[in-house]
Amino acid sequence: MIIQTERLTLREWRDEDRAPFADMSADPAVMRYLRALPTRQACDQWIDFQIKHFAEHGFGFWVVEDRATGTFLGATGLFRVFFDAPFTPAVEIGWRLARAAWGQGIATEAARASLAFGFGQLGLDEIIAYAAPANQASQNVMCKLGMIRDEASDFDHPRVEPDSPLRRQVMYRLPREIWAKGEAP
Template identity: 35%
Template sequence: MPAFRLETPRLILRQWCEEDIDPFHGICSDPIVMETLGPLMSRDEVAALVARMYRMQEDEGHCFWAMERKEDAQLIGWCGIVRGRPGTSIDGKPEAGWRMTPSAWGKGFVTEAAIASAQWAFDNLPDDAVWAITNTDNLRSRAVMERVGMVHDPALDFDHPQLPADSPLLRHVTYRIGREEWERTKASE
């Protein structure tokens, strides 16, 4: 089976490889990136995460893919679709997610990748919606969710089960876009 590859005008979303660990560790150990995502990650933790994404792609056909900028082939983060974790409001549902180096922020890369990921999900998965979650205070991610066309569903906001009760990142918001809304939006473009 060929390696996964999804192209947008400026990006390549692709399967992970060993060479991605060090640049992704740079992203996951950056205090600015991880401020609303969780603790800084060691290289070993990032290697385990990349291995998990690789296995998920092999087993399920999708993951948070490596996000590479076309103009210089630089890994600038990840974006893609995973199944929501147990204990969250989106358990088992297709979850769009992203993480990117700050030097690439503000250029529309995440929105471009998130739209491509959502389109991939609607084209390849049977689910009736694509979901996203983030910490309540992660205003950048919430803005991306809204640019993708997702709507906040306050009834599904939750305390993340993998975080301690005193964590400032505990409370999470839930966003979604349904298949019908997605198709209407894409038809009007």
């Protein structure tokens, strides 16, 4: 499956994506608010998880590449939340981009295409997103997507160490009916 936007191609993973993904994941700035992938093996396992998720659910995180050049820019997409929380079951949208792709609206453009797929092709009723409170850049993208801040659903991530600054997560939601009305900015 391939999704194209004005500037981007979102596609499933290939073996040649492993090295640029590992390079991106080795950048401390990229990983500042994400759970660490400290080794090439951990990066490969993350990609393998995405491939498996696609096979089981028909969606996952796509590779994001520059449509004109084919340059690897990062990953974005949808996946089922696999931990117990008051808001599960749920489908989350997320993104991680190489630093060279920051500040160009790429995360927003790729995420909009992911939302259209989730609501259009998958028929989801709601898509959520969450981030560490200090991750203002991701929260800005969530707002640009028209997602609604839900402070009552903020939570401590069960897969993050209790003393980590990434443990606390702020919640955003986008119901299908809001998306369908085109109320997102």
